[in-house]
Amino acid sequence: MDDKELxxxxxxxxxxxxxxxxxxxxxxIYYFCTYxxxxxxxxxxxxxxxxxxFIRYVDSYRYRNLPGYLLTIAMNLCRSYFHESGRTRLExxxxxxxxxxxxxxxxxxxxxxxxxxxxxQVLAEALMQxxxxxxxxxxxxxxxxxxxxxxxxxxxxxxxxxxxxxxxGIDKLKDLLxxxxxxx
Numbered sequence: 398m399d400d401k402e403l404x405x406x407x408x409x410x411x412x413x414x415x416x417x418x419x420x421x422x423x424x425x426i427y428y429f430c431t432y433x434x435x436x437x438x439x440x441x442x443x444x445x446x447x448x449x450x451f452i453r454y455v456d457s458y459r460y461r462n463l464p465g466y467l468l469t470i471a472m473n474l475c476r477s478y479f480h481e482s483g484r485t486r487l488e489x490x491x492x493x494x495x496x497x498x499x500x501x502x503x504x505x506x507x508x509x510x511x512x513x514x515x516x517x518q519v520l521a522e523a524l525m526q527x528x529x530x531x532x533x534x535x536x537x538x539x540x541x542x543x544x545x546x547x548x549x550x551x552x553x554x555x556x557x558x559x560x561x562x563x564x565x566g567i568d569k570l571k572d573l574l575x576x577x578x579x580x581x
Contacts, residue, residue, distance in 0.1 A: 400463040407455050415455075419448050422464055425541065426471050432536055433475040435525050443478060447471045465543065469551045472533060479529070523573040530554075531566030538563050 398406075398417070406414045426447050430440035447470045451458075458466060524532055533552065537543045543551070549559045 401460045404455065404458055404460060404463065408458075415448075415452060418451075418463070422467050423448075425464060426467055429468060429471055429536060429541070430475060432521065432524055432532065432540075433472075433529075434478060439478065443471060443474045446474055450474070462547070464541070465547060465551055468537065468541065472551065476529075519574065523570055526573055527566050527569055531562045531569065534559055534562035535566040535570065539567075 400418075403414050403418050407418070423444065427440055427444045430443040430447075431437055434440055434443065447467060450470050451467060524535070527535065530552075534548055537548045537551065538545065545556055545559045545563065548554075548563075549556045552559065554562070
């Protein structure tokens with residue numbers, strides 16, 4: 398079922414389809430919030446709040462771009478998170494238990510090697526060093542595939558501002574990753 402049909406069913410009172418919507422977009426919202434806040438616990442809370450807000454206002458949703466709509470809610474919640482808590486960007490949390498078996502490869506000597514984990518940590522930490530607006534634009538454009546006009550509509554910024562944020566963010570990201578020898 399496509400998003401329009403799912404939302405129509407929910408709006409007509411069939412709330413069981415909310416689980417299908419949440420299942421479809423939960424990971425995207427969670428990872429967006431994680432990259433915004435740097436905290437997995439806070440990202441979990443913000444993701445839950447994103448879907449609660451969607452549920453609360455589902456009747457006013459007008460079938461445009463559901464993932465963009467959900468990301469806009471998450472983006473606004475992340476902005477409020479920083480404003481209300483007085484926090485600044487945090488370092489991402491990495492714990493041994495969070496490493497999935499999918500990223501593990503057993504070496505000949507029986508030890509376990511984490512493929513790509515170090516690179517993803519370096520990238521995540523570099524993203525966290527970008528100013529909020531640039532990180533948001535880079536994530537939406539390069540990680541989620543939104544076009545500049547869509548990001549402008551989602552963020553309330555002008556097309557030129559979005560384009561500038563993306564370009565400046567990518568340039569800063571390249572500089573940060575060059576310092577970490579990311580490309581070797």
